[in-house]
Amino acid sequence: MNEEKDKKNIDLNKSEPDKSTTSNKEEDSNTPSKEKSTEEKLKEAEEKLLRSLAEIENQRRRFEKEIKDAFEFGSFNFAKENLATLDNLQRAKEAIKNDEKLKDNKDLDKFLENINIIEKDLISIFEKNRIKKIDTKGKKFDPNFHQAMSEIEDDNVEPGSIIQEIQAGYMLGERLLRPALVSVAKKKDKKDEENKEKKEQK
Numbered sequence: 001m002n003e004e005k006d007k008k009n010i011d012l013n014k015s016e017p018d019k020s021t022t023s024n025k026e027e028d029s030n031t032p033s034k035e036k037s038t039e040e041k042l043k044e045a046e047e048k049l050l051r052s053l054a055e056i057e058n059q060r061r062r063f064e065k066e067i068k069d070a071f072e073f074g075s076f077n078f079a080k081e082n083l084a085t086l087d088n089l090q091r092a093k094e095a096i097k098n099d100e101k102l103k104d105n106k107d108l109d110k111f112l113e114n115i116n117i118i119e120k121d122l123i124s125i126f127e128k129n130r131i132k133k134i135d136t137k138g139k140k141f142d143p144n145f146h147q148a149m150s151e152i153e154d155d156n157v158e159p160g161s162i163i164q165e166i167q168a169g170y171m172l173g174e175r176l177l178r179p180a181l182v183s184v185a186k187k188k189d190k191k192d193e194e195n196k197e198k199k200e201q202k
Helices: 002-015 019-030 038-098 108-128 190-201
Strands: 131-133 146-153 162-167 170-172 175-178 180-186
Touching (some): 038 108, 108 131
Parallel strands (some): 146 180
Antiparallel strands (some): 131 170, 170 175
């Protein structure tokens, strides 16, 4: 008899639904699901679009800069190498002028005139391509544009002023192509002057 009662109790327990699970299901069905509103979805889409547009703009600027740098770097090297041609032409002109054997030649002036025309044409081509000579006449020494090769004592000129240009310097646009090699003025040393005076007195 007891065994039959126990079986009935087990069957009843199986048939009764679990109250805890049913209550959870009821709670789930009662709580409304948090769906995003249309406005929120639009805001999210707008933000994503703005981010994408900003990334595209940044990429475009980066590509433009890379192209510009590549172009300028290529022309920079080409321009720097061509300065040697101008230097050699100017050296040749000076050498011909100072040559004792050629001084008496009647055709010397015509020859130098042709060299001057070539030199002017070359300088004109440089200027069209934004290659300009650095002006040193009466200028103060500036390490950004000039390279001091020597210092010369001179009280007639303000110290730090450029007295002589040894080799012309050039700019490519805003970029230094080659610094100007110059001699710079400095004050006379008082000790040297005193020594000179003592030697003169003796």
